[in-house]
Amino acid sequence: MSETLPPEPRTRWSEVSGGLAAATAYQQRFDDLAARGVDIHGEATFVEALLPPSPPPVRVLDAGCGTGRVATQLTAIGYHAIGVDSDADMIAVAQQRDPYTRWVRQDLSRLELRGQAFELAVLAGNVVPLVAPGTLVAVMKRIAAHLQPGALVVSGFGLDAAHLPDGVPATTLAEYDAACTIAGLSVLRHYSTWDKAPYHDGDGYVVAVHRLND
Secondary structure, eight states: OOOOOOOOOOOHHHHHOOHHHHHHHHHHHHHHHHHTTOOOOHHHHHHHHHSOOSSSOOEEEEETOTTSHHHHHHHHTTOEEEEEESOHHHHHHHHHHOSSSEEEEOOGGGOOOTTOOEEEEEEOSSHHHHSOTTOHHHHHHHHHTTEEEEEEEEEEEEOSGGGSTTSOOOOOHHHHHHHHHHTTEEEEEEESSTTOOBOOTTOSEEEEEEEEOO
């Protein structure tokens, strides 16, 4: 007799996503920027500065990877990156563009990657405020469960309506830091950009770096 699994939680992202065409258009915007000479890899550059050189391959989890922009760049510069996202259309675009990186469709609140222990997890592109309401603690716990002791978690997300795709603020920095604390993560530093500009109260965006307690 087969077991019926409960439905996946409906995220805020699922309310604004628009299928495969929208996922393709989402990636095309970055491709167009890159074609004009714009650096679209600030997140990967930020991560690279935190990690030792590769090889040996350092394992990085791109949690909420979308169409794979960050994970693909990390793979290209020598890291062992795995991208996870709950959006099947985003994953489909990532797989089509990059057959070398491993892509997994899972909701982060139920993350289960057997045998995986990462040195760093990155959550870019407003993953934090767009998870299903009420699941942030579960998300951070599941991510922490897949990290090596002392590993880092880097999250960048909007704090005001102007920086969010649905225009609705959801997660404060204090709420995110509290969820990380519950998951066994200690805050190291907050920035306001991926270029490491200092964070100040009232900034509309934050890049938060936490470390998993030993």
